[in-house]
Amino acid sequence: MTRISEIIFPRVTGLVITCDRQGKPNIAAFSFLMPISFEPKYVAFAVSPRRKTFENLREVGEFVLAIPPMEMINRVWACGTKSGREVDKFTLLGLETRMAKAVKPPLVRNMPVQLECRVELFKEFGDHWLVVGKVLEEHVEKLDFQPVLHYSKNVFTTVSERMVVE
Numbered sequence: 001m002t003r004i005s006e007i008i009f010p011r012v013t014g015l016v017i018t019c020d021r022q023g024k025p026n027i028a029a030f031s032f033l034m035p036i037s038f039e040p041k042y043v044a045f046a047v048s049p050r051r052k053t054f055e056n057l058r059e060v061g062e063f064v065l066a067i068p069p070m071e072m073i074n075r076v077w078a079c080g081t082k083s084g085r086e087v088d089k090f091t092l093l094g095l096e097t098r099m100a101k102a103v104k105p106p107l108v109r110n111m112p113v114q115l116e117c118r119v120e121l122f123k124e125f126g127d128h129w130l131v132v133g134k135v136l137e138e139h140v141e142k143l144d145f146q147p148v149l150h151y152s153k154n155v156f157t158t159v160s161e162r163m164v165v166e
């Protein structure tokens with residue numbers, strides 16, 4: 001059967017930073033990701049209950065959504081293939097953190113865009129859970145960057161052209 005990720009693509013890949021009750025942070029890749037509302041800003045993503053990220057969200061209902069640039073694709077891949085249960089991805093990938101303003105999970109240094117969010121809805125749909133987060137703080141350092149566009153499994157694409165419709 002065709003996977004849903006092979007039907008709806010490409011999808012912007014985000015990095016979701018969470019932390020457990022003790023404050024230990026984790027970072028993982030998510031491409032089942034969408035904006036929901038302009039004002040106030042809301043975002044949503046779908047997380048499998050097998051992820052450490054899922055456990056963390058249950059313990060601390062807050063996250064930081066970072067949108068990484070294409071130059072980070074190898075680190076994005078590692079964030080999406082290794083679990084925080086086995087490895088500290090911040091140390092492994094040399095990702096430096098700094099305190100967020102409104103949430104417990106930290107921000108990551110040198111990310112073009114980061115949104116501090118509080119979970120307002122966490123609900124099971126099939127094999128994933130929908131997470132809806134209200135954006136409490138936003139950090140936009142740069143907007144002219146190539147996002148990491150995910151197709152399925154280990155296949156990605158890039159934005160090649162911007163078109164304006166008259």
Ligand SMILES: Cc1cc2nc3c(=O)[nH]c(=O)nc-3n(C[C@H](O)[C@H](O)[C@H](O)COP(=O)(O)O)c2cc1C
Nearest residue numbers: 028029030031032047048051052053080082083084
């Ligand atoms: C590009 C990419 C996108 C991914 N998107 C999702 C997603 O939307 N939802 C999900 O549950 N897992 C997704 N994954 C898988 C998780 O990132 C992966 O299982 C990760 O190891 C989970 O880490 P954690 O256990 O530390 O939370 C994706 C992986 C990659 C490489």
